Amino acid sequence: MDLSNLKSILPMLLQGCVLTLQLTVLSIVFGTIIGIIIAMMKLSDNKITSSIGNFYTWVFRGTPLLLQLFIFYYGFPAIGVELTAFSAAVIGLSVNAGAYMAEIIRGGILAVDNGQFEASKALGFTYGQTMKQIILPQAFRVVIPPVGNQFISMIKDTSLVSSLTLAELLRNATDLGSSSGNPWPPYIVAAILYLLMTTVFTSIFGVVEKKLSVY
Helix, strand or coil: CCHHHHHHHHHHHHHHHHHHHHHHHHHHHHHHHHHHHHHHHHHCCCHHHHHHHHHHHHHHHHCCHHHHHHHHHHHHHHHCCCCCHHHHHHHHHHHHHHHHHHHHHHHHHHHCCHHHHHHHHHCCCCHHHHHHHHHHHHHHHHHHHHHHHHHHHHHHHHHHHHHHCCCCHHHHHHHHHHHHCCCHHHHHHHHHHHHHHHHHHHHHHHHHHHHHHHC
16 A cells, blocks of 8 residues: 555545544433433332333344444334434434443442442432432442443444445445445555544543542
8 A cells, every 4th residue: 555545545534533433422422311311210119110221221232233223214214204314323323322321320320339329318318319419420430441342332333324324434445445446445544543543542541440440
C-alpha cells in the first residue's frame, strides 16, 4: 500500500470514524438511561413491573442486533413509521445496549451492601431517593469495568449499521474497495482505525477505573 493510495482513502475512512464514534456515544448514553430504568423495574417488588423488565432484556439480548436494526429501518415503514437510517441505527443500538446495561447496572446495585437500603429506609428516604442519592453513586464505581467493555463492544457493533446504508467506517471501507477493485488497502486501514479507537477508549476507562478505586 503506497503513500498516495493511503492519502486518497484516509479522509473518507476518517469521516466514517466520526460517524462510528457518534453512534457509539449516543447509543451508550441512551442505552444507559434505558438500562437504569429497566434495572429498577427488574429489582422492583411489583411482579408485573419486574416481569416487564425481564421480558425486555430477554427479547433484546436473545435476538440478533442486526435483526433489530432491520426491524427499525425496514420493518417500521410497514406500520407507517418512517425512520432515517441514522435514527433507526441510534434507536436500534440504544435499545440493544439498554438490555445489556440493565444487567450491568442491576449487578452493580446488588453489589451494594443491603444495609445501605435498610439505613435509608430508617431515615425515611423513598425508594427513588435511596437509589439516586445513595445506591447508584456507589454502584457507579462497580459498573465502570463492564460499562467500558460495553462501550468497546459498541464501537465494533456499529459496523452492523453499514447494512442500513450509513456511511460509517466499515461501509466507507467497503465502498472504497469496490470502487478501486482492490479491497485490501481500505480494509487494512479500517482495521487499524478500529484498533486505535478501541485501544484509546480501553486506556481511558482503565484510567477512570484506577482513579475511582483509590477512593
